[in-house]
Amino acid sequence: MELKVNQDNCLGCGVCVVACPVNVSISPDVSGGHGSRTEEVIMMVENGVIKLFSEDKCTKCGTCQMFCPVDAIFLE
Amino acid sequence: MIANTKEVKDEGFDIKRSAEEVRNLSFKDHICIGCGICESTCPVDAINVAEIGPIVREEVDMPKIDIDEDKCVLCGMCSGLCPVDALDFTIDSEPISNIVSYPHYISSAEIDDDTCIYCQRCEIACPRDSITIARSLPERSDLVTGEIEADEETCIHCGICDEMCPTDAIDVDRTPGEESIEIDKDKCVYCLLCKKICPVDAIKAACRICSYGDYDLNPEDAVTTGSSFIDDETCVKCGWCQEICPVDAAKVKKQYEGTLDIDEDKCTVCGTCIDVCPCDVLSFPESPGPATIVDNIHKDEQYCIHCGACERACPVDAIDVKITNVDYTPTKSKSWIDKFEALKN
Structure with a gap:
């Protein structure tokens, strides 16, 4: 299983960024809507859409997928 | 008000969001016009807009919209498209209209105090009582x-x-x-x-x-001085002030441009649309005599913001509101662009 994003679907709302427990543990002040602050996290909103930075840190928990309102981030 | 930290429960999943970022969605019932744009735009079907006719006629006393906290993921899309900013969405206390990654339709209403002659015509005409013109007359x-x-x-x-x-x-x-x-x-x-x-x-x-x-x-000494104020919270950018201003001091950029059509064959002239319209676009035509039944609804389309509240409220489906143009702040999110474009259908 791999973490994937579909940027065409993405709203850039950043819900996945703040929902991801790994992201939050790396940077508890993650601010999804405001854009990227550190590239240490798994994903961040950049230019209004989600972008993966360190997907190798993903624990495949599926939280992001649960919160994403538009199927823009998922495990496949 | 829906706020972080929230849980989503589904198929055995029990997930809690715990980032320090605080997201808030609050709803201003007195501002809401019941157009239903949020309902159709919510990607997770968390919003339900009530029948607006009975509410504005005060036949029932209930909130105009209901947001299912369990479904809402706090994405902010409803707030971005609401034509009257009845839904406030903030990330760390900052409204998303200030956040670059969130696009927003472009609308404005302004009165140029240098041009304004403080005649107060706009104040009287404003259907939302959003304008205050203070003036002081010469002695x-x-x-x-x-x-x-x-x-x-x-x-x-x-x-x-x-x-x-x-x-x-x-x-x-x-x-x-x-x-x-x-x-x-x-x-x-x-x-x-x-x-x-x-x-x-x-x-x-x-x-x-x-x-x-x-x-x-x-x-x-004969100069009237004063100041103008538009309450941005209640203003719906309908354009009454611009239309009525004798010196072109009021300028309005509408959020949604489009068309408004009433099918006179279907229309039963019940007046529901007149009651729900936030911009006083619709009215009963002047009756030619006592006890005469009017046979159509009069519209002043130049004041229409094409929100579709009347279309939604019409009991006989006689109204067709189309949005033909929306200007919005630049975004690279295809999903947002699709949402704005979808409004046009």
């Missing part, structure tokens, strides 16, 4: 000057001048034994009506402006 006594005097000896205190005076400047006490006449020079505009009407010629008066042409009139 009447600075503009009109003259001389006026009542001869107490000649005056018979008949009170005719008191009754005739258009500015209430004359006060005649007719109590027997205490008769008097007083003229308030601050109120007097030297129209000389009292002088003309007095049966005993007791009043001597002259208007300096009439007597000496422009002698005492300083045009600079």
Whole structure:
């Protein structure tokens, strides 16, 4: 299983960024809507859409997928 | 109000979001116009907009929209598209309209104080009572000057001048034994009506402006000053102020441009659309006579914001509102662009 994003679907709302427990543990002040602050996290909103930075840190928990309102981030 | 930290429960999943970022979605019922755009735009079907007709007619007392906290993921899309900003979405106390990655439709309403003549036509016309025009008029006594005097000896205190005076400047006490006449020079505009009407010629008066042409009139003193204020919270950018302003001081950029059509064959002239319209676009036409049943709804389309509240409320599906143009701040999110474009259908 791999973490994937579909940027065409993405709203850039950043819900996945703040929902991801790994992201939050790396940077508890993650601010999804405001854009990227550190590239240490798994994903961040950049230019209004989600972008993966360190997907190798993903624990495949599926939280992001649960919160994403538009199927823009998922495990496949 | 829905706030972080939230849980989503589904198929055995029990997930808690715990980032320090605080997201807040709050709903302003008094601002909501019940157009239903949020309902159709919510990607997770968390919003349900009530039947707006009975609510605006005060037949029922309930919130106009209901947000399912369990479904809402706090993405902010409803807030971005709401034509009247009834849904406030903030990330760490910052409204998303200030956040670059969130696009927003472009709309505005402004009154240019340099051009405004403070006639207050817009204030009266505004269907949402969003405009306040404060004005201060020049002193009447600075503009009109003259001389006026009542001869107490000649005056018979008949009170005719008191009754005739258009500015209430004359006060005649007719109590027997205490008769008097007083003229308030601050109120007097030297129209000389009292002088003309007095049966005993007791009043001597002259208007300096009439007597000496422009002698005492300083045009600079005749300027009305003031200030204008538009309450951005309640303003729906309908354009009434722009349309009614005699000096083009009011400028409105509507959020959604489009068309409004009423199918007169289907319309039963029930008036529901008139009740729900936030911009006073729709009205019953003037009835030609007593007890005449009007056969159509009159529309002033130039004030329409194409929110679709009437279309949604119409019990017989006679109204068709189409959005043909939305200007929005630049975004690279295809999903947002699709949402804005989808409004046009």
